[in-house]
Amino acid sequence: METTLPKTTLVLEPVTESNLDIYLTVGVRSYCQHYLHLWENNDPNPYISHGLTKQVVQPELKNPNALHYLVQWENNTVGILKLVKDCGIDELSDHDTLKAEKIYLLKEYAGKGIGKAVLGFVEEKARQLNKKTIWLDAMQKGKPVLFYQKNGFNIKRESEVTLPNVRPSEKAMWILTKDL
Numbered sequence: 001m002e003t004t005l006p007k008t009t010l011v012l013e014p015v016t017e018s019n020l021d022i023y024l025t026v027g028v029r030s031y032c033q034h035y036l037h038l039w040e041n042n043d044p045n046p047y048i049s050h051g052l053t054k055q056v057v058q059p060e061l062k063n064p065n066a067l068h069y070l071v072q073w074e075n076n077t078v079g080i081l082k083l084v085k086d087c088g089i090d091e092l093s094d095h096d097t098l099k100a101e102k103i104y105l106l107k108e109y110a111g112k113g114i115g116k117a118v119l120g121f122v123e124e125k126a127r128q129l130n131k132k133t134i135w136l137d138a139m140q141k142g143k144p145v146l147f148y149q150k151n152g153f154n155i156k157r158e159s160e161v162t163l164p165n166v167r168p169s170e171k172a173m174w175i176l177t178k179d180l
Contacts, residue, residue, distance in 0.1 A: 009073075009074075010071070010072070010073050010114060010117045010118070010121075011072040011073075012069040012070070012071060012072070012081060012118070012121050013069060013070045013072055014067070014068070014069055015057075015061060015068035015069060015070060015080075016061065017058075017061065019070060020054065020057060020058065020061070022070060022077055023057065023068060023070055023080050024052055024053065024054065024057065026070070026077050026078075026079060026080055026104075026106065027052045027080040027102070027104055028048055028052050029106065030079055030080065030104035030105055030106045030107070031044060031047065031048070031052065031104055032044060033106065033107040034104070034107065035047070035139075037167075037170065038139070038161065038166055038167060038170040039165055039166060039167065040165045040166075040167055041165075043165065046163040046164050046165050046166075047163055050163060051102070064085070065084060065085050065086055065087075066082065066083070066084055066085075067081075067082070067083040067084075067085065067125070068080070068081070068082050069081040069082075069083075071105065071114065071118055073109065073112070073114055076109075078105055078106050078109040078114060079103070079104050079105035079106060079109070079114070079118070080102060080103075080104050081100070081102060081103055081104075081118060081121075081122070082100075082101045082102035083098060083099065083100055083101065083122065083125060084098070084099040084101050085098060085129055086098075087099035087101075087135075089135055089156075089175065090156070090157070092133050092135070092177070096131060096132040096133060097131060097132070097133045097134075097135060098122070098125070098126040098129060098131040098133070098134050098135075099134075099135055099136065100119075100122050100134060100135070100136040101136070103115070103118055103119075103122075103136070105118070115147060116151060119148075119151050122134060123178075123180065126180055127180060131180060132179065132180055133177050133178065133179050133180065134153075134177065134178045134180065135156070135175060135176065135177045135178075136148065136153070136175075136176055137159055137173050137174070137175055137176075138173060138174050138176055139170070139172070139173055139174075140158075140172040140173060140174055141170065141172070145174055145176070148176050149176070151178075152178050153176040153177065153178045154176060154177055154178070155174045155175075155176055156174075156175045156176060156177045157174075157175050158172065158173070158174060158175075159173040159174065159175045160172055160173055161173060
């Protein structure tokens with residue numbers, strides 16, 4: 001699916017075995033650009049080993065419930081997206097709910113409308129799947145939560161990072177939802 005941005009085109013390319021290394025490289029790079037401060041000794045390995053390695057993502061590529069994409073803009077891979085098709089939370093059922101699990105964009109592409117366009121893609125995918133709600137986690141500190149709220153997401157409740165070695169002052173998260 002293509003979403004038009006001013007004077008350019010955004011393409012979300014499904015991840016396969018042939019472009020998995022690009023997904024992992026861009027995912028790790030963008031994650032480190034934004035989230036090193038969360039980790040003791042600035043070591044994000046607990047997160048990377050949990051979600052951005054070949055050993056984790058390769059089996060997910062065979063799982064029809066997981067959707068991985070390269071975010072491409074002006075023929076550059078500028079980020080990654082992971083969606084979980086049937087992923088309820090609290091009273092929201094798997095059947096009715098899509099989770100946007102990873103939306104990571106390289107810092108040098110911030111402020112160009114790419115994040116908003118990616119959210120548009122997520123909404124369109126959710127509608128295609130007949131979902132009623134999209135949800136995601138966002139850190140309580142920082143700008144992402146404001147970005148999501150500006151794009152129609154509402155705070156549902158508090159959450160926290162549960163992986164080891166997260167700085168205690170950085171564990172707080174929000175679960176945000178958007179009804180379609």
